[in-house]
Amino acid sequence: MPKNCTTMHLIPTYSIAKQYRLFEKGSYRILSKPWTGGALLLLCVIIAMLLANLPFTRDYYEAFLSTSLSMSIQSPADVIGNRTIDWVFPKDLTVEKFINDILMVLFFFTVGLEIKREVLVGQLSSFRKAVLPVIAAFGGMVMPALIFTLFNGGTAAATGWGIPTATDIAFAVVILSVMGDKVPVSLKVFLTALAVADDLGAILVVAFFYGGDVNMDLLLIAGLVIFITYLFNRMGEKRAIFYIIPTIAVWFLFYYAGIHATLSGVVMALMIPMKPRFSHSYFNRKCDTYQKLMIKYENEHPFPNLNQRTCLRNISHISKGTVGMSYRMEHALNPWVNFVIMPVFALANAGVVIDDIAYFNIFQYSSALGSVGMGVFFGLLIGKPVGITLASWIAIRLKVGEMPHGASWKMLFAVACLGGIGFTMSIFVDTLSFSNLTPDVTCHLQSLGKIAVLLGSICSAIFGSILINAFSKKK
Numbered sequence: 001m002p003k004n005c006t007t008m009h010l011i012p013t014y015s016i017a018k019q020y021r022l023f024e025k026g027s028y029r030i031l032s033k034p035w036t037g038g039a040l041l042l043l044c045v046i047i048a049m050l051l052a053n054l055p056f057t058r059d060y061y062e063a064f065l066s067t068s069l070s071m072s073i074q075s076p077a078d079v080i081g082n083r084t085i086d087w088v089f090p091k092d093l094t095v096e097k098f099i100n101d102i103l104m105v106l107f108f109f110t111v112g113l114e115i116k117r118e119v120l121v122g123q124l125s126s127f128r129k130a131v132l133p134v135i136a137a138f139g140g141m142v143m144p145a146l147i148f149t150l151f152n153g154g155t156a157a158a159t160g161w162g163i164p165t166a167t168d169i170a171f172a173v174v175i176l177s178v179m180g181d182k183v184p185v186s187l188k189v190f191l192t193a194l195a196v197a198d199d200l201g202a203i204l205v206v207a208f209f210y211g212g213d214v215n216m217d218l219l220l221i222a223g224l225v226i227f228i229t230y231l232f233n234r235m236g237e238k239r240a241i242f243y244i245i246p247t248i249a250v251w252f253l254f255y256y257a258g259i260h261a262t263l264s265g266v267v268m269a270l271m272i273p274m275k276p277r278f279s280h281s282y283f284n285r286k287c288d289t290y291q292k293l294m295i296k297y298e299n300e301h302p303f304p305n306l307n308q309r310t311c312l313r314n315i316s317h318i319s320k321g322t323v324g325m326s327y328r329m330e331h332a333l334n335p336w337v338n339f340v341i342m343p344v345f346a347l348a349n350a351g352v353v354i355d356d357i358a359y360f361n362i363f364q365y366s367s368a369l370g371s372v373g374m375g376v377f378f379g380l381l382i383g384k385p386v387g388i389t390l391a392s393w394i395a396i397r398l399k400v401g402e403m404p405h406g407a408s409w410k411m412l413f414a415v416a417c418l419g420g421i422g423f424t425m426s427i428f429v430d431t432l433s434f435s436n437l438t439p440d441v442t443c444h445l446q447s448l449g450k451i452a453v454l455l456g457s458i459c460s461a462i463f464g465s466i467l468i469n470a471f472s473k474k475k
Contacts, residue, residue, distance in 0.1 A: 036338075036339075037173075037338040037339065037342065038171040038173060038174035039174060040338075040339060040342075040343050041171065041342055041343060041346050041423070041424070042171075043343075044343040044344075044346035044347050044350070045346050045350040045454065047347060048346060048347045048348070048349070048350040048351035049350065049351060049352065049354075051347075051351055052351030052352060052353050052354075053351075053353060053354050058353070061351060062353075064095060065094065065095050065096040065348055066094050066095070066096070067094060067095045068093065068094055069093045069094060069095060069097075069098050070088050070089065070090060070091065070092065070093045071088070071089050072086075072087070072088050073085060073086075073087040073088075073089075074086050074087075090255060091256070095348070096348050096349075099344055099345055099348045099349075100262075100345070100348070100349070100428070100431060101255065101260075101261045101262065102251075102261070103341045103344060103345065104262045104265075104341070104345060104428070105251055105261060105262050105264060105265040106265065106333060106336065106337060106341055107262075107265070107337050107341050107342065107345070108203070108262045108263065108265035108266045108269075109247075109265035109266070109268065109269045109329075109333065110265075110269070110330060110333045110334060110337045111199050111203070111265075111266060111269070112265060112266035112267070112268070112269025112270055113269045113272065113326055113329060113330040113333075114196060114199075114330065115196055115199065115200055115266075115269075115270075116269060116270055116272070116274065116326060117274070117326065117327070117330065118193065118196045120274060121274075122193075122196075123189060123192065123193035123196070124193060124196065124197065128402070129193075130193070130197075131395065131400055131401045132190070132392060132395055132396070132400075132401030132402065132404075133190055133193035133194040133196075133197050134197045135391050135392065135394075135395040135400070135401060136190075136194050136197075136388045136391050136392045136395070136416075137167075137194045137195075137197035137198040137201055137388075138197075138201065138391060139387040139388055139389075139390055139391020139392070139394075140165075140167065140194070140198065140383075140384050140387040140388040140391070140416070140419050141165040141166075141198065141201050141202075141205075141387070142387055142391075143379075143383040143384070143386055143387025143390070144164035144165050144379030144380060144383030144384055144387065145161045145162070145164070145165055145379070145383075146383070147164070147375065147378050147379045147382065147383040148160065148161045148163070148164055148375035148376065148379045148383075149161050149375075150375070151365070151370055151371045151374045151375040151378075152370030152371065152372065152375045153370075154370075155366075155367070155368060155369055155370030156368060156369050156370070156434070156437055156441065156445075157369050157370040157371075157372045157375070157434065157445055158370065159209075159433055159434060159436065160372055160375070160376070160429075160430070160433040160434060160445065160449060161375075162202075162205045162206070162209060162210065162429045162433065163372075163375075163376050163379070163422070163426050163429050163430050163433060163449050163452075163453065164375065164376045164379025164380045164383060164384070164422060164426060164453075164456070165198075165201070165202060165205060165379075165426075165429075166198060166199075166202040166422050166424075166425030166426045166428075166429060167194070167195050167198045167199075167384070167419045167420075167421065167422065167425070168195075168421050168422055168423040168424045168425060168426070168457070169191075169192065169195035169196075169199075171418075171421040171423055171457065171461065172191060172195065172418040172419070172421050173192075175418055175421075175461055175464060175465055175468075176188055176191070176415075176418070178465075179465070179468050179469075179472075182468055182469065182472035183411070183415060183468060183472075184404065184405070184406040184407050184411065185406075186404035186405040186406055186407055187404050187407050187411060187412060187415045189404070190404045190407075190412075190415070191415050191418065191419070194388065194419065195419075198419070199425070202425045202429065203263065203266050205429070206260055206262075206263065206428075206429065206432065207259070207260070207263050210260065210429065210432040210433070214257060214258045214259060215256065215257045215258055216257075218253045218256055218257035219253070219257045219259065221253055222249075222250050222253035222254060222257060222264075225246050225249050225250050225253065226246070226250060226267060226268070226271065228246065229242075229243060229246040229247075229268065229271045230271055232246075232271075233271055233272075233273050236273075236275075237273075238273060238275075238276075238277040238321070238325060240325060240329075243268070243271060243272055243325070246268065246271075247264065247265075247268040250264040250267065250268055251264040251265070260432065269326075272325055272326045272329060273324060273325050273326060274324040274325075274326040274327065275324055276321060276322050276323055276324045276325075277321035277322070277325075278318055278321045278322045279322075280322075282318075283318055283319070283322045286314070286315075286318050287315060287318065290311040290312075290314055290315050291311075293307070293308075293311050294308050294311050294312075297311075342424060345424070345428075346424075346427075349427050349428075349431060349450070350427065350450065350454070352447045352450045352451055353447065354451075359447065359448070359451055360451060360455075361373070362374055362376075362377050362448070362451065362452050362455060369441070369445065372445050372448040372449050372452060373448050373449075373451065373452040374452075375452075376422075376426070376449055376452035376453055376456055377452045377455055377456040377459075378456075379456070380420040380421075380422050380426070380452075380453070380456030380457060380459075380460055381420050381456050381459050381460050381463065383420075384416065384417070384419040384420035384422075384460065385413055385416040385417040385419065385420060385460075385464075388416035388419050389409070389412060389413045389416050392412060392416075393409075408471070410467075410471045411468070411471050411472075413467070414464055414467035414468045414470075414471055415464070415468070416464075417460055417463050417464030417467060418460065418461065418464040419460075420456060420457065420459075420460030420463075420464070421457045421460050421461050421464075422453050422456065422457050422460075423453060423454075423457045426453045426457075427450055427453055430446050430449040430450055430453060431446065433445070433446065433449065434446060
């Protein structure tokens with residue numbers, strides 16, 4: 001083949017490879033922005049609402065989420081139809097439950113890793129650092145719950161008090177990123193630490209108030225598995241397999257014990273060791289040794305030759321072992337959680353069927369069903385900022401905590417308004433609420449709750465943004 005013909009064939013390949021590299025770099029720049037996750041979630045909410053309400057997608061959307069994913073193992077039926085073996089695993093698993101009970105385990109696992117990191121080495125690592133965000137988070141959970149109870153106490157909807165108690169840090173980060181230097185760095189750190197403490201509080205709420213009937217035998221076995229995993233940690237075991245298998249086992253036991261399976265992710269994340277396998281001195285010593293060997297084998301071509309590739313693989317292995325397993329897992333899971341699991345969760349759970357425009361009337365009240373809309377909406381919009389600010393004021397007045405450096409009470413209240421962006425965790429709690437009622441009533445109240453979460457979160461974001469802009473100008 002002529003030389004110029006070969007060149008002609010290579011040009012398209014080179015062009016495609018170059019375009020792919022440019023696309024990869026551009027994608028990385030976009031995905032690394034702090035606002036990207038929140039923006040993607042918002043887009044998925046809009047898509048979910050369209051899928052659930054457009055005439056030509058509505059039935060397919062509902063049917064897909066209700067599709068069974070359970071595996072069935074059956075022996076042949078006898079004359080009267082009985083089967084010796086009739087196993088179904090996991091029980092009653094649909095696409096929607098797969099997302100909420102399995103994929104969300106990875107979300108909660110990542111949350112658990114984040115909580116552990118913050119408690120041991122981060123913003124919650126000392127009493128002085130942790131006390132104000134923790135107290136503020138507590139106030140920001142109690143006040144919305146009280147407001148919800150004010151509207152729904154004594155009604156069938158009373159059990160939904162946990163819906164407005166959560167904060168979604170992803171959307172709050174979007175607003176803070178847009179605001180730039182209008183918000184003091186200390187308040188950004190404060191809100192982030194508050195959201196971590198808030199996540200822990202929401203996890204405890206789900207664990208203690210939104211579980212089903214508990215099978216104590218399976219729960220005790222799960223406790224034994226968790227204890228054995230804890231012993232692995234204490235003995236210095238650093239191999240991932242000794243934590244992955246117990247995590248799967250605990251998920252299985254929680255799922256059948258009646259405790260929400262996602263909590264297994266949080267519990268087992270706390271068992272993952274943060275201490276690296278190799279020490280700093282060992283890393284330096286080994287790297288020096290392999291670097292000398294790399295120089296020794298330099299005369300062999302091409303680079304890297306066989307011996308040098310062996311050295312590079314060993315350096316890579318040591319580098320990996322010098323970073324704690326907890327950090328490695330958090331780093332590996334974050335992109336999947338932020339850009340796959342959370343958007344899929346939004347697509348599956350934010351699609352509220354709007355049969356009547358009255359659904360958007362969150363101010364309706366019934367003596368039997370209360371007002372989920374008002375309870376959630378005002379819990380997020382008013383309860384969150386008032387609870388956070390009031391609890392912070394009490395802590396600072398009692399000299400238990402310190403006002404974030406360079407912050408004012410006005411700006412703290414404005415940032416606290418962003419705590420009213422509930423979304424992910426609020427919708428998650430909503431999917432667990434009202435399960436003691438009939439299916440039709442449960443579905444109706446959950447739909448009202450989701451609409452109120454979306455409206456309350458949007459209004460909190462707008463209100464907080466307006467206040468931040470107003471108070472930064474006055475400053």
